Each structure stands twice: as structure tokens, then as C-alpha cells.
Amino acid sequence: MLVDVFDDLVTFSIYLVKILLVAVSTTLLTVFSGIAGGVAAFFSLGSKSLEIVGMRAKKIEVEIVNDTFAGG
Numbered sequence: 001m002l003v004d005v006f007d008d009l010v011t012f013s014i015y016l017v018k019i020l021l022v023a024v025s026t027t028l029l030t031v032f033s034g035i036a037g038g039v040a041a042f043f044s045l046g047s048k049s050l051e052i053v054g055m056r057a058k059k060i061e062v063e064i065v066n067d068t069f070a071g072g
Helices: 002-043 047-069
Strands: none
Touching: none
């Protein structure tokens, strides 16, 4: 009887681990596909949008340099 209970417990644990593995892998797949979609959307914005982002970064860089040398 004790062996049957132990056997059922092991079987249940195996099923539980399988369910958790499926849940974790599905979650990771969703996260990575979301990241990949975001990266693809970023690169499909076009060079003009990236150029605007670059200009903003350059402006911030110039402001930081000016503040540094102005003592601010």
C-alpha cells in the first residue's frame, strides 16, 4: 500500500514537472518572440527615424559636454 502511494506520488510529480516545463517554455517563447518583434519593428522604422534618434542623441551629448565644461 505504501509503495502504491509512493508510486502515485512519483507519477504525479513527473506530470507536474512536465506541465511546469511546458508553461515555462511557452512563457519564454512568448517573451523572446515579443523581443524579436520589437527589434524587427525598430529596424523597420526606416533610416529617417534612426537619423532623428541619432540627432537627439548627439544633441544630448553636446548638452552634457557643455554642462561639464561650464562647471554645471
